[in-house]
Amino acid sequence: MKNKDLLKENNVVMWEEEKIASFQKTLLDWYDSSKRDLPWRQTSNPYYIWVSEIMLQQTQVDTVIPYYNRFITTLPTVQDLADADEDTLLKLWEGLGYYSRVRNMKSAAIQIVAEHNGVFPKDYKDIIKLKGIGPYTAGAVSSIAFNQPQPAVDGNVMRVLSRLFELKIDIGKASSRKVFEEMIRHLIDQERPGDFNQALMDLGATICTPKNYKPETSPIKEFNASYLNETWKQYPVKKTKKSSREEHYIVVAAKNSKGEYIFEKRGAKGVLSGMLTFIMINRDSLDEGNWKSFEGKVDELGQQHHKQLQALLKKEYGVTVKLNDEIKGKLTHVFSHLKWQLTVIEADIIDESMLMPQVQLIHPEQFEKTAFPVPTQKTWELLKTLTLF
DNA sequence: TATCCGTGGGC
DNA sequence: TGCCCAAGGAT
Numbered sequence: 201m202k203n204k205d206l207l208k209e210n211n212v213v214m215w216e217e218e219k220i221a222s223f224q225k226t227l228l229d230w231y232d233s234s235k236r237d238l239p240w241r242q243t244s245n246p247y248y249i250w251v252s253e254i255m256l257q258q259t260q261v262d263t264v265i266p267y268y269n270r271f272i273t274t275l276p277t278v279q280d281l282a283d284a285d286e287d288t289l290l291k292l293w294e295g296l297g298y299y300s301r302v303r304n305m306k307s308a309a310i311q312i313v314a315e316h317n318g319v320f321p322k323d324y325k326d327i328i329k330l331k332g333i334g335p336y337t338a339g340a341v342s343s344i345a346f347n348q349p350q351p352a353v354d355g356n357v358m359r360v361l362s363r364l365f366e367l368k369i370d371i372g373k374a375s376s377r378k379v380f381e382e383m384i385r386h387l388i389d390q391e392r393p394g395d396f397n398q399a400l401m402d403l404g405a406t407i408c409t410p411k412n413y414k415p416e417t418s419p420i421k422e423f424n425a426s427y428l429n430e431t432w433k434q435y436p437v438k439k440t441k442k443s444s445r446e447e448h449y450i451v452v453a454a455k456n457s458k459g460e461y462i463f464e465k466r467g468a469k470g471v472l473s474g475m476l477t478f479i480m481i482n483r484d485s486l487d488e489g490n491w492k493s494f495e496g497k498v499d500e501l502g503q504q505h506h507k508q509l510q511a512l513l514k515k516e517y518g519v520t521v522k523l524n525d526e527i528k529g530k531l532t533h534v535f536s537h538l539k540w541q542l543t544v545i546e547a548d549i550i551d552e553s554m555l556m557p558q559v560q561l562i563h564p565e566q567f568e569k570t571a572f573p574v575p576t577q578k579t580w581e582l583l584k585t586l587t588l589f
Numbered sequence: 590t591a592t593c594c595g596t597g598g599g600c
Numbered sequence: 601t602g603c604c605c606a607a608g609g610a611t
Contacts, residue, residue: 256607263597263606297595300610334609354607374590401607410605411600442592443603471594534602535595574596 206382214386223423224389230419231399246320246345247278253337254301279318282309290571304332322346344394351384352397353377356404362436363426371436444537448483451542454521456549460561475573517559520551529582533575
C-alpha cells in the first residue's frame, strides 16, 4: 500500500532507470558465465523447483543435493507426494531437519490436487496460500518456474542489498523483509526475473558472503556503495541472537527378549514432534541426589534412583524394566535454540503387557526402514559400541 | 514481534 | 569450543 514510503522511511535512494538497466545486464552476464550447476536448474517443472526451495530453507546446497535427487525420483509428481505415507516422507527427509517442512509439503500437495486439479498453480497469490510456503518461497517458485517478476528475498538477497545501498536496517527483523522486497520490485529484470533472483542468491552464496568477503572481487562492485565508500565492513546490520538453553535427560534404551527396543513417538508440539526417540526422562523430574549419581558410575544412591526411574517408566510408558548397573555413556546434541545433554543407560524389559499408546517396539532389523532423528541415531551408535574395561 | 523448529559446516 | 551461518515459515 505505502510501498513508496517504505523506501523513503528507510533512507533508500533508488537508482535511476539507466543505472538499473546497467546493473541488470552486469549481474545477469555474470550469472550466465558463472552460475552454479545445480540439479534443480536442469528443469522448469514447478514441482521440482518447489521441492528444491523447501529443502533449501535454512539448509546448505551441498546437503540438499542428494536428498533432492532421491525425493523427485521416488515421488516424481505432485500426486505421488499427495498419496505418500508419512513414514515414507519422513524416511526421505531423515537427517535434513525441520521435519514439519515435509509434512507441510504433503498438505500442500493435497491442496494442489483438490483445488488445482493436481497442476501446480502459476500465480503468486495462489502459491502463497499453500501450506509451508511463505513470501520467499512463493516468490522463488513464481519467478523461477513461471517467469513472473516477483521478489524472492532470502538472507543472501538482504545481505547483498544491504551492502549495495549501505542499508542500516537489521536484516534479522521480520519487518525488514518488506523493505528489501520493495527494492527488488524496482531492480528486478522483467524479462528474466527468475534468473535475476537466482543471480543475487548465487552472488550472496559465493562472493558476497557473510565471512571472508572480498568486495573487490565482485562483478557488481561498481554498483556497491559500501565498497566505493569503504564502509562495507559495517554491512549487513544484524543483531546477535540470544544463547540457547540446555536440557538434561536420562535416555533409557530398553530391550525385550526378542531384541526389540522401546521408542517413544513424540507429541505433536515442540522439538522433534512426531519423531521417534528412545525413552527420555528429564533429569529435573528426578530428585537431585538421584540424578547426580548418573554423572558417573552408580554409587550408593543406585538402588534409590533405580527405583525412581523404574516407577516413572511404569507410570509414563507402562513398561517394567531392569536397569543396567552402569551408564552406557553420554552424548550431546545441539539444536538451534536448545542443547540436549543425554546420559544413556541400557535396560531389559521385564513386562511389556501394559504399554502406553505413544510407545512402540522396533527390532534393529527394521531400523533402516524407519526414520530416526539424529539424536536417536547418535544414541544407537553409542549402544553399538563395546564397553571396555 | 520474538521465538521456535534440525542439522552440518566453517572458523 | 562455542558461535555463526544456510535459498524460511508458523505461531
